[in-house]
Amino acid sequence: MAKNKFKVIGVMSGTSLDGIDLVYVIFEKGKQWQFDIVYSETVAYPKFWEEQLTGLVANTFEELKVIDVAYTKYITGVIGDFIKKYNLNDIDAVCSHGHTALHQPEKKLTYQIGNLQMLAEVLGQKVVCDFRVQDVEYGGQGAPLVPIGDKLLFSDYDFCLNLGGFANISTDENDKRIAYDICPVNIVLNHYVKQLGFDYDDSGTIAASGSVNAELLDKLNALGFYKEAYPKSLGLEWVKVNIFPLIDAFQLEIKDILSTFVEHIAIQLAAEINKKELASVYVTGGGVYNAYLIERLKHYTNNTILIPENAIVEFKEALIFGFLGVLKLRNENNCLQSVTGANRDHSSGKIYLPEK
Ligand SMILES: Nc1ncnc2c1ncn2[C@@H]1O[C@H](COP(=O)(O)OP(=O)(O)OP(=O)(O)O)[C@@H](O)[C@H]1O
Ligand SMILES: CC(=O)N[C@H]1[C@@H]2OC[C@@H](O2)[C@@H](O)[C@@H]1O[C@H](C)C(=O)O
Structure with a gap:
């Protein structure tokens, strides 16, 4: 019988470059999967790595391979410290995403650094990593990979909504998981609030103090992307072309820009979640701490907005990503064709064994 209980370390380095997220988590499969996050920590990047990772695209492939070795050494140290700090001597596997250095699925190319064999050798642990490559080989986008976790770990909720740089959502439609980006969120709010000297608009208080410009709001809501069918995704380039020039042309005060953009986000989020009635929406990502945004979202929907523990x-x-590793160890599918566009569901990831 397949093993049902796993103690793993999940490791993720996301696009915002705020640091390396680590969790020590226990997964157990009963009727459905349960999890318990025992320890969690974000290790902020030192200046050196923040700069290296910001400038990755400028490197040649050969240069990336050199950076990969150095980064794998670095992340091995970070994981090793986490293991020591919490005295973790019972680990089934370290399941690590690494950091995306290149992502051009149309050229069958995706490259996450920090996933070299050295991880397993130095840590003396089984490692599962490199989750995106096989999906791209099978014709998929190699992303997003989180929705299978939404489906199997958060099945009690009708929608999983993440408010990061962009808002993305996943839900079941006709028994299939679907996922897509909705609209920009913190990437735009942070951009404008920086002009007042803040990294972000804490709790949305500045937005709450401004007023909505109805004409700008209408123009934002009329952008073509919002009418497109899924699968669809957004990136910084789209924001630079479609959002910043549109907002800047109005020459508004920052508080009014923030107020108008929060209203825009709330309307776009509501348009998606209101596609189902009496639905529950499980919301994660830093945008959850923008109390004003959450208040405006609640204004536009009767569905239940649920915010989990921090x-x-x-x-x-x-x-x-810890869970994707567990699925790989069980040889079960952890990439969904309905989400990535690959030619099949499949079990993705490399397994490295420690030399003993
Ligand atoms: N107290 C707060 N009030 C308002 N906004 C906040 C607060 N705390 C965090 N945020 C917002 O959340 C952002 C960080 O969110 P998160 O870590 O989910 O983003 P991310 O990792 O860049 O997202 P992703 O990679 O998923 O797009 C901050 O940059 C900020 O805009
Ligand atoms: C290639 C890559 O690293 N993509 C990330 C990125 O960051 C957000 C978005 O773009 C998402 O598609 C993905 O990560 C999340 C964790 C995912 O795979 O679900």
């Missing part, structure tokens, strides 16, 4: 708000992705 450990899940902040560590859901690390948790789910």
Whole structure:
């Protein structure tokens, strides 16, 4: 019988470069999967790695391979410290995403650094990593990978909504998981609030103090992307072309820009979640701490907005990469064709064994 209980470390380095997220989590399969996050921590990047990772695209493939070795050494140290700090001597596997250095699925290319064999050798642990490569080989986008975790770990909720740089959502439609980006969130709010000298608009208080410009709001809501069918995704380039010039042309005060954009986000989020009635929406990502945004969202929907404990708000992705590793160890599918567009569901990831 397949093993049903796993103690793993899940590790994720996301696009915002705030640091490496680590969780020590126990997964157990009964009727459905249960999890318990025992320890969680974000290790902030030192300046050196923040700069290296910000500039990755400028490197040649050969240069990336050199950086990969150095980064794998670095992340091995971070994971090793986490193991020591919490005295973790009972680990089935370390399941690590690494950091995305290149992602061009149309050229069958995706490259996450930090996933070299050295991880297993130095840590003396079984390692599961490199989760995106096989999906791209099978014709998929190699992303998003989180929705299978949404489906199997958070099945009590009709929608899983993440408010990061962009808002993304996953839900079941006709028994299939679907996932897509909705609209930009913190990538735009942070951009404008920086002009007042803040990293972010704490709790949305500045937005709450502004007023909505109805004409700008209408123009934002009329953008073509919102009418497109899924699968669809957004990136910084789209924001630079479609959002910043549109907002800047109005020459508004920052508080009014923030107020108008929060209204826009709330309307776009509501348009998606209101596609189901009496639905529950499980919300994660830093945007959860923008109380004003959550208040405006609630204004536009009768569905139930559920905000979990902070450990899940902040560590859901690390948790789910831990879970993808568990599925790989059980040789079960951890990539969904309905989400990535691959030519099949499949069990993805490399397994490295420690030399003993
Ligand atoms: N107290 C707060 N009030 C308002 N906004 C906040 C608060 N705390 C965090 N945020 C917002 O959340 C952002 C961080 O969110 P998160 O870590 O989910 O983003 P991310 O990792 O860049 O997202 P992703 O990679 O999933 O797109 C911050 O940059 C900020 O905009
Ligand atoms: C290639 C890559 O690293 N993609 C990330 C990125 O960051 C957010 C979004 O773009 C998402 O598609 C993905 O990560 C999440 C964790 C995922 O795979 O579900």
